[in-house]
Amino acid sequence: MTSQPEHGHRTGRGLDVLALACLILIACSLRPAASSLGPVLSEVQGAYSLADWQTGLLTALPGLIFAICGFIAVPVLKKVGLFGSLVMTCVLITVGVGARALVDSWVSFAGLTVIALAGMSIGNVILPVYVKTRFPDRANLGATAFTVSLGLGAMFPAFLTAPITGHFDNWRVGLGIWALVPACALITWIILKLARSVPDLDRPEQDTHEAAPPRRHIFTSAKARYMAMFFGLQSVNAYVQFGWLPQIYRDAGLDPVLAGLMLTVVTLGGIPGGFLAPQIIMRSILPRFFLVSFSISAVGGYLGLLLIPTTAPVLWAILLAYGGFAFPAALALITGRTQDVSITARTSAFVQSSGYVLAAIGPLAVGGLLGMSGGWSVPLGFMVGVAALMGVTGYLAAAPGTVDEELTSTGTRGGTAGTRGGTAGQK
Template structure:
């Protein structure tokens, strides 16, 4: 009986991790395939439209930076429950309202909900999956990316079925509601702790800043591609559904990488070889989009997806490696995500600005290519021998 209860508890833990991840990207990726209709209906410019992707990411960054206080005040259970409710309400508002200002407001609301969850999950993974941290991080990352891909694929289909683009954005209240109900009745997180946490000293630690900048730059291509890849191919003559399906195709390889690479990482402690492979895949993918976008299109998109999926999971894992204590590791991960997502928020806005300035996306893909190459060179700094000496005091 004890064995069965333990097995059910572990199964519920993995299942909740998947459900949480699935709800963290539809608020972003449902926008891109419907961007043409949204702009036509609301009159938003390219730069203003980019805010629909950038604002949630800004929220992710700002809320993550106060993640320690959030945990102290709310605890994981209430914090994650609140985050899911905010996502649900944002999606409901998108279905009911069609003004540009309302969409921007829901981007803030939904982004804050996503941020709450993302700030609390890494420490939970470090504590609840102590012997399987790389695998758990892979499952969480893969679920997160799968949710983004499903939203990119299904949102235009739902909008077409209801003959209303708002429905394609609002339908994602249903998985948010399901996740909220599961979380309330089967909470994985610990209750609020009365233990006083020491002040986080990451602001004065160079390794914390390096990890944060690295996380932001190796992952910034995801936000640009989610926001603009369909628009890029629509400019090249593709239709709404085929261009939107490219994001879903990219997600397949993100999920594969997010699952496979952390499993491989479980075998050792040096993350640099796998991060090098991931950044090389990104570089080749961006160059393909630049130099031969209509030839081997799916290969370039697959390489981008594989590289981005691996980088997200591995860069978070690299951060958690710097502390054995789950709460201290969670503090560092919150800081890294906070700064990193603020960097990510600039990426889709910059891409939209360059598109409006030049009339095409070529310059933006060049920026992403150079960034990936630069981070490939920075990767060599993260030797496991430096983890403890450079560890950030919690």
């Protein structure tokens, strides 16, 4: 039995399961282009004879592209709708990840990586809107599935890329195989559309008794600014780890497969983190305490890598993994600290795009510090400072209240009510 809720899509047990599977597949597609590169970074560097700055640029591309393209995600959502936006996401990732494994030019490899990351960037911003509209009565389920799947999408490429590369004796196979994930996501998304179970964000809400959210810029909310800083600092941690952690371990003396396994341990934290962090935020279970604890753990992991990297390499990876719980917590803050879908969309775009500006700078800074200092002491000291600041901004971002309330208290009401404002009220 199916029903037709306010956003015009059909629901029912079977359709809900399909919608959840689609969410999982798309979310799993939003990390492999980044997390699969670290385990074979040396091979890619050798194949293209890359200088240190070029390698640093590759590791910085995720944050850089996420920052730039995140700003266009909401206009894209307005222009082509939810279905078209996520089709674009899946197509760009599939083409970028698949084709970059076939080219012989460094410029082409970097360009196709940009294409894949652009698709990932749009998906990063749009999926929280999909979660809020497709699972309005099961927000915890949607948020948990989203964050756990992002963790899986980071973990499996980090774990399997090096073994696949070794098995086929070809790093191109190790990278290109991850194009299958977004291809499967695209097929599932089209099936969901044919089943008329994709929310229509242009459909007016039936319940219009509440005033529309204000149209003031999200930047006027202090909470949104702290969320953006927290998101950015945790992203610096994540993308430095994706791009450089295997190399840090390899330079310390670990073999390539074991070094890749350490990154797998770190990304493995995305699974329990994806389950637990949304509950901490959505249910307000000491959120400030936990966000600060993530920071302290990351500081400990970096200090271990700095002082005694090979003495207990798994321990340092575990500490960094717990620090990585900050990522699903940051995503949960977007949905947990907003109410109206329009505010969710605008906050998602602002927090992620602004935050990824920091994420773009981080890997570049690490590469530059590595080149200038000739060792990992200075870059790791830099990352200790980043992890500490993450705790400060997390404490501020997790304060009680919502972005909607801050905007309402400082702005004026206007516009039309409902989710139509969620896609159109981005001025």
